Amino acid sequence: MKFLSYVKDGTHGVAILKDGQILGLSVGDPRYPGSLDDLIDGTPTALADAAQTLALKGKPLDFDELVLLPPCTPGKIICVGLNYADHAAEANLQIPEYPVLFSRFASSVIGAKASIWLPKVSTALDFEGELAAVIGKSGRYISEGDALDYVAGYSVFNDATIRDYQLRNPQWMIGKNFDGTGPFGPFLVTADELPPGASGLAIETRLNGVTVQKSSTDQLIFDVAKLIASISEAITLEPRDVIVTGTPSGVGHVRKPPLHMKAGDVVEVEIERIGVLRNPVVPEAV
Incomplete structure (x- = not known):
């Protein structure tokens, strides 16, 4: 549902x-x-x-x-970097042996239709269309075979990133956590409505109606079950924790010239059978 x-x-x-x-x-x-x-x-x-x-x-x-509103108030938001081989290649980075994890904070999250803030301190605002898995029950040391039983449902996330801040140092946290840059939603689709692990679904990002990212969730290097098993080796997963599974190739920062979002733009992320997450971009009102 x-x-x-x-x-x-x-x-x-x-x-x-x-x-x-x-x-x-x-x-x-x-x-x-x-x-x-x-x-x-x-x-x-x-x-x-x-x-x-x-x-x-x-x-x-x-x-x-x-x-x-976002489909839920997230507990922990655990994001995955470089989880599509084509995105790792465009960033000139090796395919990771283990999931590359970083955290977002709930303070950055906004709902569908809400405005993404273009911050006063940067113009390097990039898009990243991603599949999000919402955890439905607590667990630690979850086996890969049991992992999908812990998913309540799936949604759409735009891991919008302030690239110059992200790349200032090896830790990505600051560029991933600007206020008003984490669109999430609009729907929570229960796991029983989708293929196991939400695999094989088309994912597409559009900027002002032009397709800028296009792939399928079956191209994930580490699928949802693998991510849950790996993360839960260290962290107890709890209801409303959100795993944001990574973005495919096409991000704006690696293009020549770079394609960053600007005030007045509209960005949409669509995942087949889950929905369309649509947000305008506005200057930060501070």
Whole structure:
């Protein structure tokens, strides 16, 4: 099922997309099943039960009238670098032997339709369309064979990066964590709706309607199961942790001349069967 977290008329709600229609219930309605955070944190059947309630009792909503929130409030955001061979090649870096991991902070995350901030201190704002896996239950030392049982669902992420800050030193953290640069959403698609590990899905990034990245999730060097197994060797994964699985080739910084996003641009990341994450770019209002 495709879930959506939203605000309408100042009130939070949760919805599903069913047969092309958004059906939602808001806080205060006696049938409101809880936020997506609550549902992901809840019982093993919480999402399925909520989907049934929303399908039967949800009110039709206009997508354009909703303020879209990220699918969940992330706990840990663990990102993967150089996880498509073609992206490693364009960066003139070797294919990694182990996953290259770095962290994002929830303070950088925004929802679909929200504005990506072009910071005052840089013009090197780049796009990175990525598949995100949302963890649904806690685990440590998770085997690769069991790993996909720990995924609640999948979404779309744009790991927008301030390249000059990222490349100032070997640690990428600063360039990956500017405020207002982590679009996430709009949908959380439950794992049962997709191929195992969300493999084999087309992924495409468009800047002002022009395709700038195009690949498939079956090109991941380390797939979702491998990532979960590897990460959980060190870190206990918990509900609402998000693994952002890496970007394919085509990023703007390596182009000649570089193609950086600027104020007034619109960037879209689309993953087959998951949805389209669309955001405008605006100057930072500070």
